[in-house]
Amino acid sequence: MFRTILLLTASNIFMTFAWYGNLKNTQLPLWKAILISWGIAFFEYCLMVPANRSGFMNGINGFQLKITQEVITLVVFSVFAVYYLKEPFHWKYLVSFLLLLGAVYFMFRK
Numbered sequence: 001m002f003r004t005i006l007l008l009t010a011s012n013i014f015m016t017f018a019w020y021g022n023l024k025n026t027q028l029p030l031w032k033a034i035l036i037s038w039g040i041a042f043f044e045y046c047l048m049v050p051a052n053r054s055g056f057m058n059g060i061n062g063f064q065l066k067i068t069q070e071v072i073t074l075v076v077f078s079v080f081a082v083y084y085l086k087e088p089f090h091w092k093y094l095v096s097f098l099l100l101l102g103a104v105y106f107m108f109r110k
Contacts, residue, residue, distance in 0.1 A: 004060065007051030008069050012076040014044035020077070023085060067107045071100050 018040035022033040048069075055065050074097055081087045 001055070001058065001060065004051050004055035004058065004065075005068070005072070007047050007054065008072050009076065011044045011047035011051060012069070012073050014040055014047065016073075016076050016080045018044060020080065020085070064107050067100075067104055071097075071104055074100065 018037040021040070022028060022037065025033075028036075052065055055068075056062070060068070078089065078093065078097075082089050
């Protein structure tokens with residue numbers, strides 16, 4: 001499970017930069033931003049596919065993988081938004097994340 005979470009986290013870091021990294025440089029032509037994002041996303045796929053396969057082969061089902069990936073995505077994006085985009089973190093985001101953690105709890109509950 002640790003390997004899966006580590007790979008999911010690394011892949012989400014790449015994907016967050018692929019999708020949102022261009023927001024700091026809106027002067028870049030859109031076609032260039034798209035090509036750069038595709039290039040970054042390639043590395044995301046190189047980590048995401050092994051993460052999902054490793055998790056699945058170790059007893060994590062597809063639903064569990066997806067909800068875990070979504071929570072990791074939100075954590076990674078939160079750090080990215082606060083430190084890279086310089087956006088404020090509101091209390092309502094924290095409440096939303098806690099509700100998602102509840103979803104993870106119920107997803108893995110036997």
